[in-house]
Amino acid sequence: MQKQKLLINGERLKQELERFAEFGRTENNGVTRLSLSNEDIQARDYFRSCCEELGMTVTVDDLGCMYATLAGTEDKPPIVIGSHMDSVKKGGRFDGILGVVTGLEVVRTIIENQIKPCIPITIVNFTNEEGARFEPSMMASGVLSGKFDKSFMLQKRDPEGISFAEALKASGYEGDSNNRLKEATAFLELHIEQGPILEKESLTIGVVECVVGMACYEIEVTGDSNHAGTTPMRMRKDALFAANNLINEIRKRLGALDSELVFTIGRLNVYPCIHTVIPNKVVFTLEARHKDMQIVNTVKEIIQGLPDLGINEGCEVTTTKLWDRDTVWFAPELCDQLEQSAASLGCSHRRMVSGAGHDAQFIASYIPTAMLFVPSINGKSHSEDELTAWEDCEKGVNVILDTVLKLLFK
Numbered sequence: 001m002q003k004q005k006l007l008i009n010g011e012r013l014k015q016e017l018e019r020f021a022e023f024g025r026t027e028n029n030g031v032t033r034l035s036l037s038n039e040d041i042q043a044r045d046y047f048r049s050c051c052e053e054l055g056m057t058v059t060v061d062d063l064g065c066m067y068a069t070l071a072g073t074e075d076k077p078p079i080v081i082g083s084h085m086d087s088v089k090k091g092g093r094f095d096g097i098l099g100v101v102t103g104l105e106v107v108r109t110i111i112e113n114q115i116k117p118c119i120p121i122t123i124v125n126f127t128n129e130e131g132a133r134f135e136p137s138m139m140a141s142g143v144l145s146g147k148f149d150k151s152f153m154l155q156k157r158d159p160e161g162i163s164f165a166e167a168l169k170a171s172g173y174e175g176d177s178n179n180r181l182k183e184a185t186a187f188l189e190l191h192i193e194q195g196p197i198l199e200k201e202s203l204t205i206g207v208v209e210c211v212v213g214m215a216c217y218e219i220e221v222t223g224d225s226n227h228a229g230t231t232p233m234r235m236r237k238d239a240l241f242a243a244n245n246l247i248n249e250i251r252k253r254l255g256a257l258d259s260e261l262v263f264t265i266g267r268l269n270v271y272p273c274i275h276t277v278i279p280n281k282v283v284f285t286l287e288a289r290h291k292d293m294q295i296v297n298t299v300k301e302i303i304q305g306l307p308d309l310g311i312n313e314g315c316e317v318t319t320t321k322l323w324d325r326d327t328v329w330f331a332p333e334l335c336d337q338l339e340q341s342a343a344s345l346g347c348s349h350r351r352m353v354s355g356a357g358h359d360a361q362f363i364a365s366y367i368p369t370a371m372l373f374v375p376s377i378n379g380k381s382h383s384e385d386e387l388t389a390w391e392d393c394e395k396g397v398n399v400i401l402d403t404v405l406k407l408l409f410k
C-alpha cells in the first residue's frame with residue numbers, strides 16, 4: 001500500500017502570508033517593504049519570533065541576511081529554503097515572501113508530525129533582493145557568492161542619501177560574517193512566476209531549469225542638427241530616422257532567431273528633442289535574453305554589425321556593450337526531484353526558464369540549487385495587482401515539502 005503523503009496546512013500558510021502582508025500594506029492591497037525600512041524590520045522581527053517559537057536558532061550575517069535553523073540529528077550541511085522579504089515600492093504580497101513563508105510552513109509541518117530531521121533545515125531571508133532601495137538587486141546573495149564586493153555595496157545610497165552600511169547598522173540586523181551561508185545540502189526557492197506562461201497553459205508548477213543569460217547594449221546614433229523648415233530632406237543627417245531604420249532591422253533579425261528569445265528597447269532618448277530641430281543624436285538600449293548562450297552570442301554579433309548595414313542615413317552609429325551575463329543552470333538532480341514531487345502530488349507541471357533574476361542564481365554558484373514557480377494571475381508582479389491563488393501557493397509548498405522529505409530520507 002502506498003504511504004500517505006505528508007501535506008502542509010494550507011489555511012495556516014494563507015494566514016501567514018496575510019500576516020506578512022500587513023508589514024507595509026498599501027491602500028490597494030499591495031506591499032511597500034523596502035529593504036531595511038521600518039516595515040522590513042517589523043517583518044524581520046516577526047519572522048524571528050515565529051522561528052524562535054518553533055525552537056529554531058536565528059542568526060544574522062554581516063549583510064543582514066537571516067538564517068533560522070532547525071537542528072538535525074546529524075551534523076550535516078543544512079537544507080536551505082527561502083527567498084527575500086523586501087519588496088519594490090507598491091509591490092505585491094507574494095514576491096519573495098512566499099519563499100520565506102514556505103520555509104516556515106515546511107518546518108511547522110515537520111515538527112507537528114514529530115519528524116526528526118537528520119539534516120538541519122535552515123530558512124533564509126536574503127537582504128535587499130529587489131534593489132529597490134539600494135542598487136543593485138540581489139545585493140546580499142551577490143556578495144555571498146563573491147560576485148559583488150562588500151565594501152563597495154556598503155557605500156550604496158538610497159534616494160535619501162542613507163548608505164546601505166548606515167541602514168544596516170540602524171536596523172539592528174548587522175550580524176557576523178561567520179554566519180554567512182557557506183555550505184548546504186541544497187537551496188530551494190519557491191517564487192511566483194512573474195510572467196504569464198503557467199496561467200496561460202493552465203499549469204500549477206514550473207520547475208525552473210535556469211535563469212537565462214542576457215546581453216545589454218547601448219546604441220548611439222550621431223547625425224546633424226539643423227532647422228526643420230529650411231533643410232531639404234536630401235541634405236539631412238537625421239539621427240532619429242537612422243535609429244528607426246536600425247530598430248526595424250533589430251526587430252526583424254532578432255525576431256527570426258528563436259521564438260523563446262525576448263528583446264527590449266527600453267530606453268530611447270532623442271536630442272535635442274525640440275520639435276523644430278532635426279535630431280542630431282539618438283541613444284537607445286537593447287537587451288536580449290535566452291537560455292542558449294549561442295543565441296545570445298548571435299544577438300551580440302547582429303548588434304555589433306549594425307553600423308555596417310548601410311542604413312544609417314549618413315549618421316555615425318556606435319554600439320557599446322553595457323553588460324551581459326551567462327545562463328545559470330540549476331542542479332539537474334534537484335530539478336528532477338522537484339518534478340517527481342510535483343508529479344507524485346498530482347500537480348500539473350512543466351520545465352521552464354526564469355527570465356527574471358533571483359538570489360538563487362548567485363547561490364547556485366556554490367550550493368546545489370533549484371527554483372520552483374507558481375502561477376502569477378495575469379502574469380503580474382512588481383505591482384499591487386500581483387496575485388497568486390492560495391491553492392497554487394499551497395501546492396507549491398507541498399512540492400517543496402515533498403522534496404525536502406526526499407532529501408532528508410534518501
Ligand SMILES: [Zn+2]
Nearest residue numbers: 095096129191
Ligand atoms: Zn522576488
